């Protein structure tokens with residue numbers, strides 16, 4: 452056992468499997484008391500069971516750590532509140548929350564139903580809000596704490612997962628808003644865009660060139676929860692971790708601006724825009740076009 456998180460209490464959603472499980476185990480191994488939340492659902496969010504969260508809490512206990520299981524659905528306000536309430540009831544404090552709970556319902560946009568859109572947004576985006584909302588009230592009063600959201604490289608866009616991509620883009624904006632709104636209370640907020648071998652990444656339709664294990668992601672999360680990261684004033688950041696690679700994402704900003712004269716009309720914009728501000732090419736679109744060109748020649752490039 453290490454002591455990177457000695458004396459801290461941390462709640463992890465989606466902690467029954469994959470990355471969340473590795474995060475919960477690593478936090479406990481580094482001295483944190485852990486709330487293990489998992490609704491125990493299948494990849495598409497169906498068939499909940501409480502055994503998944505219980506199993507990880509027991510695994511932590513067996514290894515000499517401290518953990519309690521909460522099987523609630525964090526897509527509900529009550530579920531998010533309960534995760535926080537259990538941390539306070541069991542450990543008397545809450546130093547960090549890590550929101551990894553997630554599901555997938557893949558469909559092309561033109562075929563996507565409300566039943567495929569709503570639960571994905573509810574789990575990823577609202578499920579981060581419910582926990583951040585309850586935790587931030589405690590952390591504001593305590594004047595310290597760390598909020599961690601889970602996003603994806605797919606926040607840039609996705610061919611067949613518009614629901615997931617939109618939710619993950621929303622998580623980044625929520626994290627940045629939390630970083631801004633809670634800065635004066637000593638609370639930090641960051642997002643992680645992982646690439647790791649789990650049941651969720653198994654279904655990715657392209658071969659991933661850079662991928663690691665949930666334990667790599669867990670190490671980054673432990674660091675972000677620690678006083679070492681807080682001393683570096685890390686907040687409002689998005690990090691990717693994929694095997695040996697760690698990357699920080701750019702902050703969104705205007706790329707180019709140009710100023711015209713007089714009131715705009717569509718015609719004047721048509722004359723002005725292409726040669727001044729122009730466009731910013733989409734890397735993912737360029738990649739798609741390269742894949743299509745390679746497929747036409749009988750080869751398939753890696754993602």
Ligand SMILES: NC(=O)c1ccc[n+]([C@@H]2O[C@H](COP(=O)([O-])OP(=O)(O)OC[C@H]3O[C@@H](n4cnc5c(N)ncnc54)[C@H](O)[C@@H]3O)[C@@H](O)[C@H]2O)c1
Nearest residue numbers: 465468469470490491492525552553603646647649651652
């Ligand atoms: N694995 C990757 O390469 C990858 C890439 C990009 C982003 N992510 C993100 O990382 C996070 C973890 O993904 P993973 O690969 O470990 O997935 P996973 O499917 O292995 O684990 C997700 C866990 O979340 C739980 N869960 C789902 N809905 C819940 C709810 N409403 N309440 C509580 N628990 C719920 C599930 O029961 C499951 O145990 C997700 O947010 C995912 O979108 C993963």
